[in-house]
Amino acid sequence: MQSTELAQDMLGRRIDRPVPLRERVYEAMQELIISGSLAPGQHLVESELAETLGVSRQPVREALQLLNSDGWVDLRPGYGAFVHAPTDQEVDQLLAVRSVLEGESARLAAQQADADGVARLRELCDEGEAAIAADDIDRIVAANAELHRYVTQLSDNKVLLDFVTQVDRRVRWYYTPIARQRGTDSWREHRRLIDAISNGDSELASRIMREHTDRTRQSYLKEREDAPTTQEQAPPARRRRRTAPRD
Incomplete structure (x- = not known):
């Protein structure tokens, strides 16, 4: 051979x-x-x-x-x-980048998505709204992440999908504390986004996505601002080394 x-x-x-x-x-x-x-x-x-x-x-x-x-x-x-306790600057920078990436994802998705893709987006939106009704934070966060990922998948741009995937887990981390606070507003915005994608209106889809992600960003920063001031957990005291007794 x-x-x-x-x-x-x-x-x-x-x-x-x-x-x-x-x-x-x-x-x-x-x-x-x-x-x-x-x-x-x-x-x-x-x-x-x-x-x-x-x-x-x-x-x-x-x-x-x-x-x-x-x-x-x-x-x-x-x-x-x-x-790690993320700073406001870290969160603001990452969510700002996310807004740019996903705005482009939505624009391309409106140009590329077929009827099956739009139907899947509507299914994911139904799942998110059901999770809201059940007050199931884990399901809300999971459905939100899956819907955003699927929009990027519909963009048919593999490089863009790679970039969005890189920030996905950290976005989930930042979104979890405000999932209940964003509530039905977030999913109402998702519905408008899906309608724009279904109608092939790429510029509207991009604008809705950027506004949507920016509202999440502002909501997180407001939640941090309104949270009661707490002292950072003090680190445990260092252990002092024992020294041998002097002669």
Whole structure:
């Protein structure tokens, strides 16, 4: 068998490698942060996390390093790990970028979407409104994220989809605290957006999406402004090293 034939044959025989445990722990902890189960500023104790997730401390330690690199966790020498508390500037900048990206997504979606795509958007809107009626925050956030992702998917621009996907999880993190506050207004705006996409009105779709995402941005910043001032959780005291008694 020639080398090229061997290479082609081997492509179909590659062994699937299991996802490293640290990455599974990373994803689990990331979801706990997004959902608010782990709150901004909360001290993360390796032993407690290991017990909760049913793993040893080593993959937890490795996951914390990855989460620190990606801005989800802050590692403070001598104190430990803490859930990152995003600043107003961080949130404002990311949601401003999201508005630009998704405004373009909506514009292209209005040009590309077919009847099946529009029908799927309406289904997702129904799911979101049902979640609102049930006051199910997790379902609201999930439906909102899926609808926005699907609009970008309908744009048929893979580069744009990659960029939107990169910010999706952090947007979910910022949206969760205000999902109830945005309530039915958010889904009413979604309905208007879907109508514009269905009618092929790309400029209107883009404008509605930009206004929609900007309202979410302003709502988050207002929620932060109105929240009662709380002191940041104090880090645990450093342990003093024992010194040998002098002679």
